[in-house]
Amino acid sequence: MVDIQPTKGLLHLDLFAVWQHRELLYFLVWRDVLTRYKQTAIGAGWVILQPLITMIIFTVIFGNLARFPSEGIPYPVFAFTALLPWTYFSQALARTSGSVVGSTNLVTKIYFPRLLIPLSAAIAPVVDLIFSFAVLLVLMAWYRITPTWGMLALPFFIVLAIMTALAVGLWFAALNVKYRDVGSIMPFIIQIWMYGSPIAYPVSMVPQKWQLLYGLNPLVGVIEGFRWALLGKAFPDVAVMAVSSIVVVLLLFGGIVYFKKSEQTFADLI
């Protein structure tokens, strides 16, 4: 029996419905992955090329010209390790933000938990992440860097990256339905976010007194975690990690509440 009533209260999140529709989530992710590079010449090669080209640009500009420190790690590996979670994050954020508007034909025609739409958009680029991870391993072998046992902790940082993309993406996905301005703002947000994350430079370049504030950017924890897990750098500051995690959890919770609140009018506004 299905009971249709106006949703009352902010905390009626109905996450169980998402669980019940997990098969559909699987199919939506599968569709995104499958259709991503159809009718492209290089196809899935882009998955590897995108971070690789960015890494080369970074190495030339920041590594060779600006001579940013890379904490004793060859700059290309240093940058590429951070570009893995960053490429995932920027992809996931951009796709999540546009996901609901991009699914107008679904939203106006059929019921399923709307959360599946941004959720699948945030999960699909993980497949890209896994492919570029293989490239990183090749790169590490080239520079004779042996991975550490910390690598086992990588899934935790990947989950943190997914949660971050989703936390921010949910807000924008819902806002986008009402205000299409989101589509225009997004590239700038992503650009600013990139410079605000320790991708081209090490965290140590940020003055000590700003470190905790810097940690408000959850990607700081994610990127530092990646470098620690793969390159054997010092474990990120526990306080910074804690701040990152708490921010993500709060943002995500708020994002779900806001999304659920807005979802009631998606079909009417879109």
Next chain:
Amino acid sequence: MSDIAIQAEKLSKRYTITPGSHRHDTLYHQLAETLKSPFRRDRREKEKDFWALQDISFEARKGEALGIIGHNGAGKSTLLKILSRITEPTSGRVRIYGRVGSLLEVGTGFHPELTGRENIFLNGAIIGMKREEIHRLFDAIVDFAEIEEFIDTPVKRYSSGMYVRLAFAVSAHLRPEILIIDEVLSVGDLQFQRKCTNYAEELQKSGSTILLVSHNMFSVKALCNRVLYLSHGKLLTDGSPEEVIPQFEKEGSSTSSSSSSEGDVSISITDVELFDESGKERAIFDFGERMRIRLHYTTPQVIHNPNFVVALIRSDDVACCNYSTALDGYSIPTLSGEGILEVITPPLKLVSEAYEVHVLVWDKDFQRPYCFQKGLRFHVRHHLFSTHFGVFHEDAEWSVPTGLLKINPGSSQEVCCHD
């Protein structure tokens, strides 16, 4: 309680309309408005509430076919959207017992880059099938859609006919307990529409509940055993088609005449009746009997030289014959308001089967169809002639052409040899 399919209690839906064409679609507008009138109350006053639905309560039982009728803006589509959970009611409650499917969703979520096979899985999952269920029904779906050889081709390479067939095949295998049809949105050619109707009828026979939103009173009558009449968001009447539809048509006649200025010609066949030669209403005719088909029409305007066509379509979609005013030399110079037209067929020599009467009204030169009504069923009865005998039967005369043989014995053989 167990035979209830839908239970709606005091459903209401409010939309807020901002006067002027621009809604606060952009942040800029919203900010500008807020700066101009920083107090919320000011902005509120400019917005108007519009109740698309007000206090709708009804119950539908399993196996019932409910028609929902009403003029444009009466709230029919809003009601369907709430029942299919696309939008939420502002207040009230609906309980739905069973899986809901709709023909709105035919092809929803199809991705042009994916193959037919991939789209079957994707679309199936979207409309609510389990993966195991799609696996089980896969072959049946492909068979039904008749696209075996193209199953691994991206659907963007499909013809529109193949695309619709595949999409419909997936939807038709969902076999929902509650089927929602919005005819305003139904697309496709006549054959496809017929497929949809057959599907709905078949589902209903197996105990599913049907909700049909339609402007076509004839199809409401043909399919539904109960009708809800909505007007301005309120439920006006809930009753049998015989009592509700005349009420709707009476109230509609005054409003529809004003819309005729658009240059569109509108005529509708409001009823089709079948009689035998003596004027008795019948649904079963014996082979060789003549049939009197009476058409009731109504049009808000004056139509010049319309052509009426009555077609008899066998249940397997074979078009058996056509009677048309043009062919039979019957001319109708002008037509207006309500009226009746009758056609008496020649003796029906059709084989024993079920048939349907379809009525079409065309313009003078058969360039534009004004209206198409799919309709009433009747049976032709004969102890022997079935579809194995073909479409119709006329007695023929047999003989041995003795005279011909004597005069020119070799000629027929020669012709044979040359062929």
